[in-house]
Amino acid sequence: MDFSLTEEHIMIRDAARDFAQTELLPGVIERDNAQTFPDELVKKMGALGFMGIMVDPKYGGSGMDAISYVLIMEELSKIDASASVMVSVNNSLVCYGLETYGTEEQKQKYLTKLASGESIGAFCLSEPEAGSDATSQKTTAIDKGDHYVINGTKNWITNGGRSDVYLVIAQTDRDKAHKGINAFIVEKGTPGFDIGPKEDKLGIRGSDTHTLQFNDVKVPKENRIGEDGFGFKFAMKTLSGGRIGIAAQALGIAAGAYELALKYSKERKAFGTEICNHQAIAFKLADMYTEIEAARMLVMKAAWDKDQGNNYDMSSAMAKLYASKVAMEQTVEAVQIHGGNGFVKEYHVERMMRDAKITQIYEGTSEIQKIVISRGVIKG
Numbered sequence: 001m002d003f004s005l006t007e008e009h010i011m012i013r014d015a016a017r018d019f020a021q022t023e024l025l026p027g028v029i030e031r032d033n034a035q036t037f038p039d040e041l042v043k044k045m046g047a048l049g050f051m052g053i054m055v056d057p058k059y060g061g062s063g064m065d066a067i068s069y070v071l072i073m074e075e076l077s078k079i080d081a082s083a084s085v086m087v088s089v090n091n092s093l094v095c096y097g098l099e100t101y102g103t104e105e106q107k108q109k110y111l112t113k114l115a116s117g118e119s120i121g122a123f124c125l126s127e128p129e130a131g132s133d134a135t136s137q138k139t140t141a142i143d144k145g146d147h148y149v150i151n152g153t154k155n156w157i158t159n160g161g162r163s164d165v166y167l168v169i170a171q172t173d174r175d176k177a178h179k180g181i182n183a184f185i186v187e188k189g190t191p192g193f194d195i196g197p198k199e200d201k202l203g204i205r206g207s208d209t210h211t212l213q214f215n216d217v218k219v220p221k222e223n224r225i226g227e228d229g230f231g232f233k234f235a236m237k238t239l240s241g242g243r244i245g246i247a248a249q250a251l252g253i254a255a256g257a258y259e260l261a262l263k264y265s266k267e268r269k270a271f272g273t274e275i276c277n278h279q280a281i282a283f284k285l286a287d288m289y290t291e292i293e294a295a296r297m298l299v300m301k302a303a304w305d306k307d308q309g310n311n312y313d314m315s316s317a318m319a320k321l322y323a324s325k326v327a328m329e330q331t332v333e334a335v336q337i338h339g340g341n342g343f344v345k346e347y348h349v350e351r352m353m354r355d356a357k358i359t360q361i362y363e364g365t366s367e368i369q370k371i372v373i374s375r376g377v378i379k380g
């Protein structure tokens with residue numbers, strides 16, 4: 001057992017930390033207010049290799065491991081969780097999905113641009129009536145010989161307005177239930193494919209979230225991913241890795257809020273001393289640090305499982321369940337330590353508290369993680 005990071009990991013972490021401090025921190029409050037995230041910043045993340053962290057360099061990626069991925073995710077999330085969710089979706093859901101299950105032609109055509117940050121991707125599973133219960137897909141893809149015709153609605157899609165490539169999950173044969181589901185690559189601008197208005201959200205407001213409409217959208221057969229009927233398995237396998245990214249995002253939000261709270265507690269005075277000298281505050285800091293370290297262990301273990309080629313369905317679910325709980329609880333504590341200043345935007349922790357909530361909802365709610373974990377536990 002070795003808990004230390006390699007020199008390369010430390011270099012990667014420091015590069016992400018430096019980028020977050022110099023490029024993401026300026027304007028993060030304004031971006032949250034305006035619900036925007038400039039394309040130039042996405043391009044800069046692409047130039048640093050953050051958009052295709054684990055992708056093979058022959059497809060334009062950085063060829064790094066999952067430990068590097070979570071280190072980068074944590075550092076970006078400490079400052080701006082809106083930036084990190086774009087990175088997470090593009091890496092774990094879109095690039096991973098295409099690299100692992102796509103054809104060579106699909107990789108050449110789409111993955112190389114996605115991994116290098118030249119284009120950006122979205123993962124479209126959720127629907128107004130099919131969230132946790134993803135088998136209840138209403139979106140259909142009818143086989144017309146050399147192409148499919150897609151009809152339906154997808155909602156809550158991250159990167160929904162700014163993507164070039166959309167991986168869309170749809171029902172091709174309702175009688176076959178989850179075995180009648182397929183995944184397709186849909187390009188922006190395909191006739192009949194419309195992007196709805198941006199959602200006005202509680203948190204991760206810089207990240208754009210949209211409803212998408214598909215009205216008789218023709219998709220060539222070569223854009224189906226995997227064998228006929230592979231779509232549900234594709235979504236579940238991909239989301240399992242996605243949860244490692246979101247767990248690392250939650251860890252980063254918690255760690256970012258903790259660092260601010262610690263600093264504040266050493267500066268702010270009450271009753272003649274810095275507030276960290278009051279045991280009530282010192283014990284909060286002790287609990288925060290311990291909880292965050294415990295979350296970090298679970299996140300690292302899930303990433304390590306992925307790197308070792310182990311099954312990571314359970315470890316990623318546990319990491320996401322726990323890290324998201326820690327993020328929610330510890331950002332509330334960070335606001336408390338800031339007192340009144342915690343309640344205003346200038347001090348960042350109120351944004352972090354708002355951002356933390358989504359980590360308990362997307363890529364499978366906490367209740368769904370418990371279903372995954374309990375099934376694994378009972379199966380043994």
Ligand SMILES: Cc1cc2nc3c(=O)[nH]c(=O)nc-3n(C[C@H](O)[C@H](O)[C@H](O)COP(=O)(O)OP(=O)(O)OC[C@H]3O[C@@H](n4cnc5c(N)ncnc54)[C@H](O)[C@@H]3O)c2cc1C
Pocket residue numbers: 089122123124125126128130131132133155156157158159201204209358361362363364365366367368
């Ligand atoms: C900001 C944001 C970004 C998102 N990005 C994407 C994206 O890029 N792509 C995408 O496809 N989706 C995305 N989603 C959708 C997200 O994954 C879903 O919201 C989530 O899976 C929950 O689905 P739902 O909202 O339909 O809630 P529901 O499934 O209706 O759940 C409502 C409540 O019931 C609980 N529940 C449901 N079933 C069970 C059960 N069997 N046992 C116990 N409790 C249960 C849930 O845990 C939850 O508390 C995003 C959502 C948001 C808010």
